[in-house]
Amino acid sequence: MPRLPVLPTILVGLAVAAMIALGVWQLERKQEKEALLAQLAANFDKPEMAFPRVPLGDQYLFRRASALCLEPTGWRHEGGGANGFRLIAECRTGAEGPPLLVMVGASRDPQFTPQWKGGPVEGTITHVPGHDPLIVSLFSSAPKQLMLVTDTPVPGLNPVPKPSLDSVPNNHLAYAVQWFLFAVIAVAIYLLALKRRQASQPKS
Numbered sequence: 001m002p003r004l005p006v007l008p009t010i011l012v013g014l015a016v017a018a019m020i021a022l023g024v025w026q027l028e029r030k031q032e033k034e035a036l037l038a039q040l041a042a043n044f045d046k047p048e049m050a051f052p053r054v055p056l057g058d059q060y061l062f063r064r065a066s067a068l069c070l071e072p073t074g075w076r077h078e079g080g081g082a083n084g085f086r087l088i089a090e091c092r093t094g095a096e097g098p099p100l101l102v103m104v105g106a107s108r109d110p111q112f113t114p115q116w117k118g119g120p121v122e123g124t125i126t127h128v129p130g131h132d133p134l135i136v137s138l139f140s141s142a143p144k145q146l147m148l149v150t151d152t153p154v155p156g157l158n159p160v161p162k163p164s165l166d167s168v169p170n171n172h173l174a175y176a177v178q179w180f181l182f183a184v185i186a187v188a189i190y191l192l193a194l195k196r197r198q199a200s201q202p203k204s
Helices: 006-043 134-139 172-200
Strands: 064-069 071-081 084-092 100-107 119-127 146-150
Touching: 006 172, 064 084, 064 100, 100 119
Parallel strands: 100 146
Antiparallel strands: 064 119, 071 084, 084 100, 119 146
């Protein structure tokens, strides 16, 4: 039986073990995400609450909430798809901490700024649109920032779709399958390399 090259075998073994571990981890994440989705589905039927000033995790997603925007201090323009550019107001609330973020509607004009001066707002809690690369979002455990999507757009803007469970991806099974396939492919490539190495060696 031909001897295996020690260092390449160790490196390939470690890589395959890591890929399998990542696949198992994604299967565990799948179970956690399914439990979270069940909890979030129940949030649609819960009574209205005050918008959480210090959100912890995602347990408030899709809850009905109300807040008071004393004054918009800045504007963010997001998207640009079928619904146009979604406008998020950065609101002063009179309390310490980060500003209250309120999505107040959408516009086809990327330069449009509403004349809205603030006031009481009611709507649904969801995540602030994220811009992290996919690999960062896969491994990040930090809670995402929350915002309020108003039921009624402010004057001059069009309504935006209400938040839904479709915005919370559950693709961990696909990622798990990918990692397991990577492990199989790595083993197959290494076995092929060993076969070619053995064939190239002179026979004694």
